[in-house]
Amino acid sequence: MASSDVKLIGAWASPFVMRPRIALNLKSVPYEFLQETFGSKSELLLKSNPVHKKIPVLLHADKPVSESNIIVEYIDDTWSSSGPSILPSDPYDRAMARFWAAYIDEKWFVALRGFLRAGGEEEKKAVIAQLEEGNAFLEKAFIDCSKGKPFFNGDNIGYLDIALGCFLAWLRVTELAVSYKILDEAKTPSLSKWAENFCNDPAVKPVMPETAKLAEFAKKIFPKPQA
Missing domain, CATH: 1.20.1050.10 (Glutathione S-transferase Yfyf (Class Pi); Chain A, domain 2)
Structure with missing residues (x-):
């Protein structure tokens, strides 16, 4: 899958943004990192997460997924055949x-x-x-x-x-x-x-x-x- 199909809206200092970044690395999924500026919210962020208006947001084939732990689970499910399982099987x-x-x-x-x-x-x-x-x-x-x-x-x-x-x-x-x-x-x-x-x-x-x-x-x- 091309990296352009997977994008992550976030900021380098956010621990919550780190979660999906680590998950994507574990699954060897290439992605484009869209850096938000501290103190402002981009039009793309507001459009992608109109409910909470917060990072991180994963864009997969232009479909947004919000909330860090939910994104991690989505990554684990979507790329289940790549890399180790993130959630325990039991x-x-x-x-x-x-x-x-x-x-x-x-x-x-x-x-x-x-x-x-x-x-x-x-x-x-x-x-x-x-x-x-x-x-x-x-x-x-x-x-x-x-x-x-x-x-x-x-x-x-x-x-x-x-x-x-x-x-x-x-x-x-x-x-x-x-x-x-x-x-x-x-x-x-x-x-x-x-x-x-x-x-x-x-x-x-x-x-x-x-x-x-x-x-x-x-x-x-x-x-x-x-x-």
């Missing part, structure tokens, strides 16, 4: 992957983002408590899902790996900004090793934002709270 494992992916978006990432916006020390302590609780949950989830293998999905990166791994660049930036080790090897050794494996995977490396570049971008969208 129904229970698949349900658990979706459960933890929802937890990551609705709870864990909200706490991570809150760290960059936290003002006083009490607010920061509350965020740290939320993140440490979340990391403990995810450490156990990794042990249960991976069954002793490198990724949540086993031998290869899968749905839950993508759901969490897309935030690792932002996690590094947050650690630098707040001078606090969020993913601590002493507390979550399995998750820390997983993060290293994930970032070194050839499907991930080309789309993982550079920490320094992302840190500069973060200063624009997360100004320091006034004392």
